[in-house]
Amino acid sequence: MGDETAMARFARDIVLMKQCGVNPVVVHGGGPQINEMLTRLGVKSEFASGLRITTAEMVEVVEMVLAGVINKRIVAAINGQGGRAVGLSGKDAHLMVCRKATATTRDPDSHIEQVLDLGFVGEPVRIDPSVLHTVLQSELIPVVAPIGAGETPTETFNVNGDTAAGALAAALKAERLLLLTDTEGVKDKAGTVLTRLTAEDIARLMDDGTIAGGMIPKVRTALAAVEGGVGAAVILDGRAAHAVLLELFTEHGAGTLIVD
Ligand SMILES: Nc1ncnc2c1ncn2[C@@H]1O[C@H](COP(=O)(O)OP(=O)(O)O)[C@@H](O)[C@H]1O
Numbered sequence: 385m386g387d388e389t390a391m392a393r394f395a396r397d398i399v400l401m402k403q404c405g406v407n408p409v410v411v412h413g414g415g416p417q418i419n420e421m422l423t424r425l426g427v428k429s430e431f432a433s434g435l436r437i438t439t440a441e442m443v444e445v446v447e448m449v450l451a452g453v454i455n456k457r458i459v460a461a462i463n464g465q466g467g468r469a470v471g472l473s474g475k476d477a478h479l480m481v482c483r484k485a486t487a488t489t490r491d492p493d494s495h496i497e498q499v500l501d502l503g504f505v506g507e508p509v510r511i512d513p514s515v516l517h518t519v520l521q522s523e524l525i526p527v528v529a530p531i532g533a534g535e536t537p538t539e540t541f542n543v544n545g546d547t548a549a550g551a552l553a554a555a556l557k558a559e560r561l562l563l564l565t566d567t568e569g570v571k572d573k574a575g576t577v578l579t580r581l582t583a584e585d586i587a588r589l590m591d592d593g594t595i596a597g598g599m600i601p602k603v604r605t606a607l608a609a610v611e612g613g614v615g616a617a618v619i620l621d622g623r624a625a626h627a628v629l630l631e632l633f634t635e636h637g638a639g640t641l642i643v644d
């Protein structure tokens with residue numbers, strides 16, 4: 385949703401959903417904007433399994449960009465379309481408490497697994513959705529930045545936006561988890577969109593490298609969400625006009641449906 389037109393269109397869809405009696409919870413990312421800010425500050429970042437290895441210095445920048453700039457931009461876009469949005473992060477009202485996440489890499493030749501330290505990347509361990517229930521009972525639309533609290537008040541964690549969305553969806557027992565991205569869905573090696581994926585398909589496609597980078601946390605999240613009781617999880621193209629409305633209100637959804 386890098387450009388203003390896509391943002392306004394998305395915001396209008398969200399307002400329409402609320403007016404139709406659907407209760408949307410918006411969880412956002414902002415990877416490109418974090419990259420831009422880190423570059424301006426002369427800080428280089430690296431990724432492992434689609435997650436940004438986050439130093440103590442970086443986590444402050446990440447919080448500033450996500451909970452500050454991006455969150456308020458989305459809130460303003462929704463308000464600009466006649467909605468009433470309220471911005472939150474996982475630190476508000478114990479919404480998302482995290483522990484330190486780790487990632488593993490596997491050497492393709494020896495198949496030996498190595499555990500990587502990702503710094504201040506958070507893995508949600510406790511979701512208290514009560515603040516969302518309170519907000520959803522009113523005309524307000526919650527917009528959540530994927531910043532996590534730790535067990536101690538001084539800790540801040542950088543959480544992948546998809547991971548945060550999945551954890552909140554499971555805690556809310558959401559009917560749908562829609563993961564919007566900048567591609568038509570999960571594609572095979574030939575570039576064809578795969579319309580339906582099971583856990584076995586996902587394992588195979590990750591193993592052979594078809595699913596890589598930022599798509600890894602998305603498919604993992606979608607699968608964990610449906611296994612955790614979310615009605616359905618879909619990875620779809622956020623750039624397409626009315627992607628969210630078409631997915632919810634028409635017979636044939638677009639993108640990739642992840643099934644348990
Ligand atoms: N099998 C795949 N199908 C589609 N996209 C893939 C696949 N494997 C890796 N990707 C990459 O994942 C990207 C989406 O992840 P990411 O950029 O992190 O999304 P977002 O910023 O929307 O969270 C796509 O733009 C594409 O470059």
Ligand SMILES: CC(=O)N[C@@H](CCC(=O)OP(=O)(O)O)C(=O)O
Binds near residue numbers: 436530544546
């Ligand atoms: C741990 C981790 O990788 N966090 C992400 C948070 C933002 C995000 O998820 O942004 P996208 O949805 O645009 O990828 C990051 O630092 O980029």
